[in-house]
Amino acid sequence: MTKRVGVIGGGQLARMMIAPASELGLEIRVLAEQDGMSAKLAATQIGDYTDLATVREFVKDVDVVTFDHEHVPQEVLRALVADGVEVHPGPDALQYAQDKLVMRAKLAEAGAPQPDWAGVATRDELQAFLDDHGGRAVVKTPRGGYDGKGVRVIGSAEEADDWFAAFEGERILVEELVDFRRELAQQVARRKSGEMVVYPVVESVQKDGVCAEVFAPAPGASERAIEVAAQIGTQIAESLGVTGMLAVELFETSDERLLVNELAMRPHNSGHWTQDGAVTSQFEQHLRAVCDLPLGATDTLRDAACMINILGGPEGADIDERFGVAMQAHPTAKIHTYGKASRPGRKVGHINVAGDDLDDAVYTARAAAAFFA
Amino acid sequence: MTKRVGVIGGGQLARMMIAPASELGLEIRVLAEQDGMSAKLAATQIGDYTDLATVREFVKDVDVVTFDHEHVPQEVLRALVADGVEVHPGPDALQYAQDKLVMRAKLAEAGAPQPDWAGVATRDELQAFLDDHGGRAVVKTPRGGYDGKGVRVIGSAEEADDWFAAFEGERILVEELVDFRRELAQQVARRKSGEMVVYPVVESVQKDGVCAEVFAPAPGASERAIEVAAQIGTQIAESLGVTGMLAVELFETSDERLLVNELAMRPHNSGHWTQDGAVTSQFEQHLRAVCDLPLGATDTLRDAACMINILGGPEGADIDERFGVAMQAHPTAKIHTYGKASRPGRKVGHINVAGDDLDDAVYTARAAAAFFA
Numbered sequence: 001m002t003k004r005v006g007v008i009g010g011g012q013l014a015r016m017m018i019a020p021a022s023e024l025g026l027e028i029r030v031l032a033e034q035d036g037m038s039a040k041l042a043a044t045q046i047g048d049y050t051d052l053a054t055v056r057e058f059v060k061d062v063d064v065v066t067f068d069h070e071h072v073p074q075e076v077l078r079a080l081v082a083d084g085v086e087v088h089p090g091p092d093a094l095q096y097a098q099d100k101l102v103m104r105a106k107l108a109e110a111g112a113p114q115p116d117w118a119g120v121a122t123r124d125e126l127q128a129f130l131d132d133h134g135g136r137a138v139v140k141t142p143r144g145g146y147d148g149k150g151v152r153v154i155g156s157a158e159e160a161d162d163w164f165a166a167f168e169g170e171r172i173l174v175e176e177l178v179d180f181r182r183e184l185a186q187q188v189a190r191r192k193s194g195e196m197v198v199y200p201v202v203e204s205v206q207k208d209g210v211c212a213e214v215f216a217p218a219p220g221a222s223e224r225a226i227e228v229a230a231q232i233g234t235q236i237a238e239s240l241g242v243t244g245m246l247a248v249e250l251f252e253t254s255d256e257r258l259l260v261n262e263l264a265m266r267p268h269n270s271g272h273w274t275q276d277g278a279v280t281s282q283f284e285q286h287l288r289a290v291c292d293l294p295l296g297a298t299d300t301l302r303d304a305a306c307m308i309n310i311l312g313g314p315e316g317a318d319i320d321e322r323f324g325v326a327m328q329a330h331p332t333a334k335i336h337t338y339g340k341a342s343r344p345g346r347k348v349g350h351i352n353v354a355g356d357d358l359d360d361a362v363y364t365a366r367a368a369a370a371f372f373a
Numbered sequence: 374m375t376k377r378v379g380v381i382g383g384g385q386l387a388r389m390m391i392a393p394a395s396e397l398g399l400e401i402r403v404l405a406e407q408d409g410m411s412a413k414l415a416a417t418q419i420g421d422y423t424d425l426a427t428v429r430e431f432v433k434d435v436d437v438v439t440f441d442h443e444h445v446p447q448e449v450l451r452a453l454v455a456d457g458v459e460v461h462p463g464p465d466a467l468q469y470a471q472d473k474l475v476m477r478a479k480l481a482e483a484g485a486p487q488p489d490w491a492g493v494a495t496r497d498e499l500q501a502f503l504d505d506h507g508g509r510a511v512v513k514t515p516r517g518g519y520d521g522k523g524v525r526v527i528g529s530a531e532e533a534d535d536w537f538a539a540f541e542g543e544r545i546l547v548e549e550l551v552d553f554r555r556e557l558a559q560q561v562a563r564r565k566s567g568e569m570v571v572y573p574v575v576e577s578v579q580k581d582g583v584c585a586e587v588f589a590p591a592p593g594a595s596e597r598a599i600e601v602a603a604q605i606g607t608q609i610a611e612s613l614g615v616t617g618m619l620a621v622e623l624f625e626t627s628d629e630r631l632l633v634n635e636l637a638m639r640p641h642n643s644g645h646w647t648q649d650g651a652v653t654s655q656f657e658q659h660l661r662a663v664c665d666l667p668l669g670a671t672d673t674l675r676d677a678a679c680m681i682n683i684l685g686g687p688e689g690a691d692i693d694e695r696f697g698v699a700m701q702a703h704p705t706a707k708i709h710t711y712g713k714a715s716r717p718g719r720k721v722g723h724i725n726v727a728g729d730d731l732d733d734a735v736y737t738a739r740a741a742a743a744f745f746a
Contacts, residue, residue: 002693002712019392022414023648025693025710025722041395041415197704275396276652279705279727294701301674301727320375320398328667331570332652337398339375349398354652354674 002027003291006059008049009068010037012338012347013267013283016275018042020284026291030068031058038338039068052076059085066244066290067266070097071144088192088243088290089265096240097265100173101142107260110239112232114260115178115251119171123164126174127157133176139163140173151209153177178259180251184218185270186233188246189285189295196237197285197295199278201229204249204270210345211269213365214307216277217300219358228258236263245286247271269309269347274298276334276352277305304358306365310335310349310372312342319348319372326351326371333368375400376664379432381422382441383410385711385720386640386656389648391415393657399664403441404431411711412441425449432458439617439663440639443470444517461565461616461663462638469613470638473546474515480633483612485605487633488551488624492544496537499547500530506549512536513546524582526550551632553624557591558643559606561619562658562668569610570658570668572651574602577622577643583718584642586738587680589650590673592731601631609636618659620644642682642720647671649707649725650678677731679738683708683722683745685715692721692745699724699744706741 003026007014010032018041021028031054032043044061047054049072056079059065064086077091089097096103104117116133119142120126130137139160141150154160163172183206187199200217217226229250237246240263247268249261271282280288280296288295312319319342323335330353337349351368355361376399380387383405391414394401404427405416417434420427422445429452432438437459450464462470469476477490489506492515493499503510512533514523527533536545556579560572573590590599602623610619613636620641622634644655653661653669661668685692692715696708703726710722724741728734 015395018395018414022388022391023707023709025696025712028414041391041401279649279707288700293697295704296700296707297704299705323398324666327661327669331668331670332672334396334652334669336396339398 003064004029004062005287005291006031006062006065007039007042007068008055008058008065008072009033010039010043011068012038012340014039014042014068015338016267016272016283016336017287020281020287024284024287024293026287029058029062031055038340040339050076052079055080056083059083064088064290066286067094070094070265074098090241090243093241093243094265097263099142100140100262101171103263104173106240107236110235112236112239112260113258116176118174120174121164121169121171123157123161126160126172129174130154130157136177138175138177140175141167142170142173149209178251178261179254180259181254182252183261184221184229184250184252184258185214185268186229186248186250187268187271187274187282188230188233188237188242188248189244189282189289189298190234190237190242190246191289191295192243192292194238195295196234197298198230198233199271199274199282199298200300201226201250202270202273208345210309210311210347212309213362214270214273215358215362216273216305216307219304225252225258232258232260236260244290245271245282269350272336272350273305273307273352273354275336277301277354300354302354303356304361305352305354306358306361308351308365308369309347310351310369312340312344312346312348313372315343317342322371323349326368329371330364330368333364335368376437377402377435378660378664379404379435379438380412380415380441381428381431381438381445382406383412383416384441385411385713387412387415387441388711389640389645389656389709390660393654393660397657397660397666399660402431402435404428411713413712423449425452428453429456432456437461437663439659440467443467443638447471463614463616466614466616467638470636472515473513473635474544476636477546479613480609483608485609485612485633486631489549491547493547494537494542494544496530496534499533499545502547503527503530509550511548511550513548514540515543515546522582551624552627553632554627555625556634557594557602557623557625557631558587558641559602559621559623560641560644560647560655561603561606561610561615561621562617562655562662562671563607563610563615563619564662564668565616565665567611568668569607570671571603571606572644572647572655572671573673574599574623575643575646581718583682583684583720585682586735587643587646588731588735589646589678589680592677598625598631605631605633609633617663618644618655642723645709645723646678646680646725646727648709650674650727673727675727676729677734678725678727679731679734681724681738681742682720683724683742685713685717685719685721686745688716690715695744696722699741702744703737703741706737708741
């Protein structure tokens, strides 16, 4: 029997599951937030994922439910599970990707390496943390942040006053400002049975809080660093009971430590390179994992790969025309488009280049990306 | 503006265009022969492709029309072109893939190397050809043959009597029985502008007239053989005015010649390996070519690749269960399923394995395919 996978959320991550679903012989159905979204080809329903009745209607005809994002409320997820629906990742795991305070507490319990942190409810508590950490720190809203939103570097506790007001009665997360050399990301896939596979750790370059470029595998990473990153990834996947893809964003500190920055329990921007650089892409792997199918090999196809995000240019720019020009100039560049209207800073696609020399791959990817600057 | 591609025919070739269309940002729509076919995810209309009104209805909302097969009648194609519809490949090119006698005459005119052949209308004409060619030959119905159907090896003219009766008044094609060492296949993509790219020539192994295995690149092929195959391919693509993918099936003779056996103007079974073994798959390349987008690189990702077809086992066999077992045993095997019910001998999927050693790739692919035997 063909398995039917229901994806909640109609963005580009759902869209990029369509290709492998088709080849794997899975029937994919998407609950999209609105008409005409990235994953429209597979959208069988338009509706509000925070509304239990809507989600119940959607899951009626699917065998397993997974996600394009982490925003489905816990009460909706738990109601589905109580109904007997297969939800992957399940609410118990997903809560750690939904609330950063809950995540920090769980990672502490699991002994995963992370920056110093605290949950603070008042300006005084925050100031005490600042005083203990050289006067500067990062504050984060526990929920709803993405692409740099909900994250702020502060030098005094007053700079978070608006958040204390907005999240009255709740704690906000404060973390030490880590002295890091670069950011890495570790992709892990885990099945219900506990079977896991890891991808090689990659370097991820952020610009203005948004992932800009990824180099895979992380250039110059020692064998031991690769092992440690993989261990951190599998330990977290296991401790948190993740099913599907897990992305662990890591700081590589100036004193050779790896500290967990953020988690995502779905295909993640730092794993897009796998579409053209690995035997099994993260999108295929996520589908395999959530459908409890055997996991695929994570070997790289070439020695190196580079991914660059295409951020929307001027409002209304004809992005399709630029894709054509970039393709003409760079036949080895694999351009992935999201079918989204161009808006400044909006992720509208990405470019993957795989090759036997990282510098060559980066050069090509940047040259292709320049057509969208 | 997003280009809308209309594919006539709902089989696995249309299905396998869905994945790259989604990534390229093309909107794909399929006119399927019936409900529930391989390409059902993109099927926007069910109907008869030999009926002009049906096809006109379908093409109304697309920017370019292409095909899953060669069976759309010339009169339908020519009516579309007269309506101003972009049809790729166009009827002028497609006629050579639709009628083997027309193809042989055109290749003769173009000077492409091919077996001795003749169009014969009577038993006497056929016997004369046999007498000139050692008493044995291959007869082919000019139209409608596929996967070994419409092809027969004969030792006397009477063995074609039923065809003369069935195709009364028309000629049938007779070809010399070529003494060949193996069969090769050359993939070429050509745009309207004339831009072309070639894939490395591959070896294709047929069983009972059906493609069984493909080795890419053709093992042991000399540099000169690779060049000659590519030249034959590009010369034919140009002479025939092909737009899209062209597959040229070749005999490698015992005396080191390459002779054209058959042509297909679409993605072809001998090119499925490109999905996991080349920078640009033949399905993506076909879409690029018919949409007049720049062509992608045809470089191989690894040194070698092997493709094995999965032919349906016993009626009603649970093919999905077997896919799971094969995936479990062979994580580097890429299994592509067509969403078709299993019937003996029916192509229901294929397995690609790429690697740096052909023997290893073949071993893995055969071991994975054995689960379907």
